[in-house]
Amino acid sequence: MNKAMGNDWQTIISLGAEGGSITLLGKEQHPGQWVFKKAVNEMNFDDLEDETFQPTESTEEVRTLKSPLSNLGNEATSWEKAIKLLDHYPWPMLNPREIHPAFRKRVWIALQKEVKERYGDRIDSYRLNKWSKLCLPEYAPKIVTLSTWLKNSTHTTVLTGAGMSTESNIPDFRSKEGWWNNIDPRTVATTDALRNNYDLFHEFYSMRINGLRECTPHKGHEILADWEHKGHIQAIATQNVDGFHYAAGNENVYELHGSIHKFRCENCAKSAEEEDFLSKSNCKYCGGKLRPGVVLFGEMLPEGSWSESLSHFRKSDLVIVIGTSLEVYPASQLPQMTNGKTVYINVEVNAHNHNFDLIIEGKAGEVMKLVDELV
Template sequence: MKSRCANLLVEYGGIRIDTILKLGGEGGSLTLIGKKNDDGGWTFFRESQESAMTDVLDEEDQDLLLLLNPRTRMIGCDLELALKSLGRHWKQLRPVEIHPDFRWSMYKLVIESRVSNLYHWKKICLKNNPLYQLAEWISSSKHTVVLSGAGMSTESGLPDFRSRDGWWRNMDPHKVANVTAIEENYELFWGFYKYRIETVEQYSPHIGHHILAKWEKNGWIHGISTQNVDGYHVVAGNHNIVELHGNIRSIRCHYCGRSSDVADFLNRLNCSSCQGPLRPNVVLFGEMLPDNAWNQAFQWFHRAELVLVIGTSLQVAPANQLPCLTSGHTVYMNMEMPEELDPSFDLMIKGKVGQLLAELDEMLDYIHSGKEE
C-alpha cells in the first residue's frame, strides 16, 4: 500500500484528482483531495493556502500551521487519518464542497460532535445528496416496492448473464435456456442448469439482501418482484416476494409438472411418475411468466408511491414495464447505467448495490431516530 501511494505522488501532475473535502473561511481554504485507485480505494492529498484560519488554531495544531501554504502533500490511503491531518478543528470550519461518495460519512463524523455550523454541513451533506433524498422518500412512502435484477446476485458472487462480462457473451441463450433445448439438446440444457444450481448453492445472500429483509420487517418496503431465480431474497428473510422468472432450486417434470427434488435433477434422473425430463421451475425463452406472479407484481406497482429498481438493466420484457405502472417516484440503482435506460426516473444512483443499500439503511435509522430535527 505504501509503495503504491508513493508512486502515485510521483505521477501527481498527470492524473485526475477529485476534491474530497474543501473547507473555507475568509481569505483562504483547506482542501482534502484524492485519487481513486483501481481497487476502489482512495489515496488522499491535502492542499492549503495562507488564510485567516489561524484564528481557529492553537498550540496543539502546530502540524496544521505548517500546512498553511500553497503546497500539496500526500497523506496516505486512510480517510480517518487524512481528516485528522486537517487539524482538530476541521469540523468547525465551513464546508464548501464535499465529494458525493463521502457526504454521508463526513456528516456522521460531524454529528458526533457539537459544532456551531451544523446547518452548513447538513445543507451540503444531506440536501444535495440523492441517497438521502431517497431515504426521505422511503421514510414517507406508504407503499414502496422493489424490482431487483442480476446486480443483486453478482455481488453475492454469481456470474451475470447480461453485463459486459456476463456469460451470454460466450453462449447463445436461445440455444440453452429455451424450451426446445429440453427436447432437442437435453444434455446441453441439463449441463448448463446443473452448473447454475451448483453455483447458486456455493454462495449466499449479501448485506443488501439482508437490508431489504429488514426494511420489509420495519414496514419500509411492501413487496419485492425479482427477475432473479437464485432465491436469495427468501433466504435472507423477505416474505412478500414475487419471483417473476421462477426459482432455480424448484424442480418439476417438463411434461406432467410433477414436483421433484433438486438432487434428482442433478443426478440426471427422470420424472418418477411419467419418466419425462426434469427441469428447474424457471421461465425459459419461449415461455410466458406465470399469471399469478405477474398479476401480483402488476397490482403492487400500480398502487406504489415509490418504486426502487435495483441491479437490473431493464432489458427483459415484460418485467421492464413494471416501473411504468406507478404514478409515484421511481429510482434506478445499479453499478452500470445502460445507454438506452429510460430517462424519466426521478433519481438515478450509480454504485455497488450492497454499499448503496447499507448507506441508505444508516440514513433511514438516522431519520427514524429523530436526530435530524
C-alpha cells in the same frame, strides 16, 4: 463558529432568511448533558425563497417578533424538548445556516419527522438538499433524497434483477474464464434447448445449481429484509431465480421468473427432487424430462406472481429498481405502472433508464448500505 453569546453557549441550529433568524443554543453542563434555549430575531418570511409555502398561524406569530435576540426563554434540558422550542415556527421551511457537528444526525432525524407529519411534499428538494449538506455532509445528495422518499412513502415496491445478486459472487457464465464464454445463456435457457438439446440444457442448469451452493445473500439482501420487517417496503418483485430474497428473510417476494430450487417434469408437471434432476433421471411418473422451475425464454410468467406484482406497482408511491437493465419483457414494463416516484440503482445506466425520477449509479449493496444508515 459555534460559540454564541459567551458563557459557553453554542449554536446548535441557526436558520432563517435575510430578514431575521431563529437560533437554538446549547450549553454542555456535563459531558453529554446539555441545556438548550432559543433566540429569535425579527423574521421576514417574504425572503424564504419558497413560492409554494403557505403562511400558517405559526408564521404570523413569528412576523410579530420585533426585538432582536430578545426571546431567550423556554429552556429545555433534553433534546426532545429542545426541538419542541422550534415547533412554534415553520422551521423546516426556513434556510438552514449552521448546525453543530455533534447534533447533525439528531437534527436530520427531527427534520424528517417534522416534514412527514406537517409538510409532506410542500418542502421541495432544493430546500431538503440545503439541510442535507449541513446535516449529512458525508453523504451524496441522491442518497439523502432516496432515504427521505423511503421514509415518507406509504407503499414501496422493489424490483430486482441480476445486478442485485452479482455481489453474492454468483458465477458469471459469460466471463472469459467461464464455461459458457462461447455460448449465450439466452440460447440455452429456452424451451427449444429443453426439447431438442437436453444434454446442453441439463449441463447449463446443473452448473448454475452447483455454483449457487457456494453463494449466500449479501448485505443488500439483508437490508431489504430489514426494511420489509420495519414496514419501509411492502413487496419485492424479482427477475432472479436464486431465492436469495427469501433466504435473507423477505416474505412478500414475487419471483417473476420462477425458482431454480424447484423442479418438475416437463411432460406431466409433477414435482421432482433436485437430486433427481442433477442425476439426469427421468420423471418417476411418466418418464419425461425433468427441469428446474424457472421461466424459460418463450414461456409465460407465473400468473399469480405477475398479477400480485402489478397490483403492488399500481398502488405504490415509491418504486425502487435495483440491478436490472430492464431489457426483458414484460418485467421491464412494471416501473411504468406506478404514478409514484421511481428510482433506478445500477452499476450501468443506459439511455432508456433516464425516465426515472432519481438515478443512482453504483453497486446495489453499497448504495443500499448508505441509504440504510439514514432510514
